[in-house]
Amino acid sequence: xxxxxxxxxxxxxxxxxxxxxxxxxxxxxxxxxxxxxxxxxxxxxxxxxxxxxxxxxxxxxxxxxxxxxxxxxxxxxxxxxxxxxxxxxxxxxxxxxxxxxxxxxxxxxxxxxxxxxxxxxxxxxxxxxxxxxxxxxxxxxxxxxxxxxxxxxxxxxxxxxxxxxxxxxxxxxxxxxxxxxxxxxx
Amino acid sequence: xxxxxxxxxxxxxxxxxxxxxxxxxxxxxxxxxxxxxxxxxxxxxxxxxxxxxxxxxxxxxxxxxxxxxxxxxxxxxxxxxxxxxxxxxxxxxxxxxxxxxxxxxxxxxxxxxxxxxxxxxxxxxxxxxxxxxxxxxxxxxxxxxxxxxxxxxxxxxxxxxxxxxxxxxxxxxxxxxxxxxxxxxx
Numbered sequence: 285x286x287x288x289x290x291x292x293x294x295x296x297x298x299x300x301x302x303x304x305x306x307x308x309x310x311x312x313x314x315x316x317x318x319x320x321x322x323x324x325x326x327x328x329x330x331x332x333x334x335x336x337x338x339x340x341x342x343x344x345x346x347x348x349x350x351x352x353x354x355x356x357x358x359x360x361x362x363x364x365x366x367x368x369x370x371x372x373x374x375x376x377x378x379x380x381x382x383x384x385x386x387x388x389x390x391x392x393x394x395x396x397x398x399x400x401x402x403x404x405x406x407x408x409x410x411x412x413x414x415x416x417x418x419x420x421x422x423x424x425x426x427x428x429x430x431x432x433x434x435x436x437x438x439x440x441x442x443x444x445x446x447x448x449x450x451x452x453x454x455x456x457x458x459x460x461x462x463x464x465x466x467x468x469x470x
Numbered sequence: 471x472x473x474x475x476x477x478x479x480x481x482x483x484x485x486x487x488x489x490x491x492x493x494x495x496x497x498x499x500x501x502x503x504x505x506x507x508x509x510x511x512x513x514x515x516x517x518x519x520x521x522x523x524x525x526x527x528x529x530x531x532x533x534x535x536x537x538x539x540x541x542x543x544x545x546x547x548x549x550x551x552x553x554x555x556x557x558x559x560x561x562x563x564x565x566x567x568x569x570x571x572x573x574x575x576x577x578x579x580x581x582x583x584x585x586x587x588x589x590x591x592x593x594x595x596x597x598x599x600x601x602x603x604x605x606x607x608x609x610x611x612x613x614x615x616x617x618x619x620x621x622x623x624x625x626x627x628x629x630x631x632x633x634x635x636x637x638x639x640x641x642x643x644x645x646x647x648x649x650x651x652x653x654x655x656x
Contacts, residue, residue: 304632325514336524446485450645452641453629455638455640457628457638
């Protein structure tokens with residue numbers, strides 16, 4: 285299925301976008317309010333994919349996500365790196381971040397939160413467990429539909445070093461021949 | 471403090487090694503048995519650093535870590551990438567992986583698990599919560615002491631794409647000027 289600049293991407297291979305640990309955007313919608321935040325603390329729990337995202341109670345998205353129990357995880361590529369960092373430097377409490385950062389929200393297919401047209405990948409997610417949000421900031425969610433901008437030229441993602449510097453994807457090394465135990469995934 | 475090829479690294483900046491999401495090695499020791507596994511599902515929970523590592527119940531380390539409640543997280547650089555992938559392709563149930571992969575265990579200072587001399591970074595960790603291991607494979611741990619091989623020439627880390635390919639750190643981009651809200655960390 286195609287939708288705007290996106291092609292639907294196999295949900296059972298979607299973990300491959302999260303596993304490298306790129307910086308993510310997280311879009312939420314709750315009661316007419318739409319927001320987007322930058323996130324670099326995430327992990328996989330399984331190949332569904334079940335994904336864990338760690339937010340701070342200080343994030344405006346924190347209570348929205350608890351209530352809405354749905355979101356979109358967007359994976360930005362290098363061409364929107366500066367914008368992604370700026371999104372992480374202000375709060376949706378004060379601003380409509382889609383508007384001020386000139387991001388294009390597109391209606392998602394399953395969840396109410398919007399896709400972000402400018403991202404390389406968008407993963408529609410249903411939050412399945414908020415019971416660890418207060419203790420660890422952890423929201424557990426299932427990816428339920430994925431959109432991939434296959435025709436995009438810039439596909440390199442980036443990772444936060446935590447000191448205000450970011451490392452961009454470099455060379456890719458193919459080591460499939462060493463992963464004989466895990467053929468099922470490759 | 472210096473120790474073999476390592477210098478002690480500030481514990482409150484140690485999160486900066488985990489945040490980019492590199493492939494990790496996880497070394498354990500329990501009842502005379504030492505083991506090491508490869509891991510790419512991890513996240514931060516706070517800047518302590520409190521770290522979450524996701525293991526499979528099928529991993530030999532899983533029960534060892536539940537019992538030992540201590541480990542060392544090693545961060546391999548590109549020069550031991552193939553070895554790291556091979557470590558992830560076999561089980562410590564059948565083999566002494568330190569021996570067959572020619573890794574040098576060094577006594578850690580706080581935990582019983584060994585440091586890995588060949589890694590760029592070693593983080594001694596105390597497991598603080600195993601209650602989510604059965605549900606999510608999640609082990610919550612605190613980094614308590616960190617060792618950094620500052621004189622090492624190859625410092626690039628790598629990330630798993632989940633399909634048997636790995637992406638190596640490329641260019642670093644300094645965007646500190648955009649992170650005015652988070653000056654405390656930079």
